[in-house]
Amino acid sequence: MCKLRDCSVCECSENEFPEPFRKPYSGLSPDSMMCQEGKPQAAVDKTLDSKVFKRWVETDNPWTSDDETDNNEMTYVNLQLNPERYTGYTGDSARRIWDAIYKENCPKYPSEELCHEKKVLYKLISGLHSSISVHIAYDYLLDESTNSWGQNLSLLYDRVLKYPERVQNLYFTYLFVLRAVTKAADYLEQAEYNTGNPEDDLKTESLVKQLLYNSQLRSACPLPFDEAKLWQGENGPELKQEIQKQFRNISAIMDCVGCEKCRLWGKLQVLGLGTALKILFSVDGDSHLNQPLQLQRNEVIALFNLLNRLSESVKFVHEKGSSVEEVINEQSPSTVQKGASKTNLKGLFGYSQYTWIGWD
């Protein structure tokens, strides 16, 4: 279980809600819930104003287990106040969740008999797992007594860099999500980014366009992932349904994460992956291939946040990858001897961050 107060999520009080999300005359008393991060007390009205969702079509995502249309189940959280970082969530509880995800959903990996599609599912999860570990290493509680936070390069090495496959899977997941975002460019450009603050809204629209039509990104990486190669076999539709069910199962497991902040980011990022899957592989298992794309507001938020998390992870790994071994060597030579050789690491980080990584 979590050791830190820091694992709890600081939910927004009514007056922090963007204006269009507010429900008139609602709101809990300011002291009805103590924000456990030492930040101002926060009370949450779990009802989001349905007016806000008026122009967002209500549509379910077959890849995820949550009912994205049930606004009563939602609460509003400022992600900037709740950064993804070390929370102290370790031990059996955390391990059981990862075990459940890998054993129940990708049990045979890396068996050669496994079809491409199942390997893709495994790599997406492993890549997300790597990214979570990278963020823990990037923002770690170095000294609890002085509350000093900083980078933990040994952890980065021990959990991610030492295993070239985990780094590859991180890149893979990043490219997969990047492909989904670029594929949905027309939709994402038109989407309504309404926070009630005209300045923020204009800025968001401009940033979204910069991302979607970034010429450097487009020329460096015209097709980050080729989704057309999947589901081509005779049993493609059945396989898609099977994998959809497995991913829904993973999405449901996120509700069992016993640390609030980890659950927040776990659910958000799994929803982001589910959104990427929905964009790349149509809306339903088989019969609605040509149906126009429709996303929920939360799916768009999850998709962009996931891309941000993954790209930050790739950046950190790219920056530290080739030098971290020397740093750790100086700190504790014995840790490094057990790991990958220098040549391996250098070779690995020779990848451009936009390089295509095959899924075989």
Ligand SMILES: Cc1cc2nc3c(=O)[nH]c(=O)nc-3n(C[C@H](O)[C@H](O)[C@H](O)COP(=O)(O)OP(=O)(O)OC[C@H]3O[C@@H](n4cnc5c(N)ncnc54)[C@H](O)[C@@H]3O)c2cc1C
């Ligand atoms: C959904 C979720 C979100 C979390 N978010 C946070 C968070 O925000 N902050 C925080 O401090 N903790 C978080 N945790 C806990 C964190 O992920 C670790 O479980 C915890 O730090 C203990 O790490 P560990 O070294 O025991 O190995 P774990 O990371 O728990 O890994 C368990 C096992 O999985 C395998 N494994 C590890 N990485 C990979 C990979 N990339 N690909 C394939 N297999 C792998 C290894 O065999 C490893 O022993 C989260 C856990 C979950 C389940």
